[in-house]
Amino acid sequence: MHGTDVTAVFDLPDEAATQRLGADLAQALQPGLVIYLDGDLGAGKTTLARALIRALGHSGPVKSPTYALVEVYVVSSLYLYHFDFYRFESPEEFLDAGFGEYFNEASVCLVEWPDKAAGCVPSSDLRIRLQHAGDGRIAELAANSERGASCVRTIASIRAAGNSCATPEPR
Numbered sequence: 001m002h003g004t005d006v007t008a009v010f011d012l013p014d015e016a017a018t019q020r021l022g023a024d025l026a027q028a029l030q031p032g033l034v035i036y037l038d039g040d041l042g043a044g045k046t047t048l049a050r051a052l053i054r055a056l057g058h059s060g061p062v063k064s065p066t067y068a069l070v071e072v073y074v075v076s077s078l079y080l081y082h083f084d085f086y087r088f089e090s091p092e093e094f095l096d097a098g099f100g101e102y103f104n105e106a107s108v109c110l111v112e113w114p115d116k117a118a119g120c121v122p123s124s125d126l127r128i129r130l131q132h133a134g135d136g137r138i139a140e141l142a143a144n145s146e147r148g149a150s151c152v153r154t155i156a157s158i159r160a161a162g163n164s165c166a167t168p169e170p171r
């Protein structure tokens, strides 16, 4: 799928800022969205996903899917699948695991390490790249579809209006 020109960059000076972005993203979700989370180990992908899932109303633990490969949540009448393909040795493991059926119009999929399933995992509507920047992080959002573009515009307007979510309760 072709990229759109809709992008946004946010400074995340501390963990709370990453959590706010996750909560803002929760307000911009729509069913069917596929979101890739890129970045090195420790960049904050799971931190962002955890804040998003909490902001949707999930009150239990939000584990990193590093070992289970996927964690499933049913929140705010959405099926949310949080994947982590870090441990894949080949992209075909995605097909062997039968994960394809999780990507449908009723679900939202968050995918850490999508490149480990390249060619097998469905393409993204939105790619979020987290990078270290000094002691903090920078998040770059790039939309790859109209649905992704609408998500980026919503987040940008939430933040421009100063309505960014309050920091979630500490876990």
Ligand code: ADP
Residues within 6 Å of the ligand: 012, 013, 014, 015, 016, 017, 018, 039, 040, 041, 042, 043, 044, 045, 046, 047, 048, 112, 135, 136, 137
């Ligand atoms: P990943 O899933 O990308 O491997 P994690 O979310 O598991 O990364 O870990 C990220 C680490 O960085 C956590 O220790 C978290 O507290 C910290 N962190 C997250 N966001 C920021 C930020 N904006 N600035 C500084 N530290 C952050």
Ligand code: MG
Residues within 6 Å of the ligand: 045, 046, 064, 084, 112
């Ligand atoms: Mg992680």
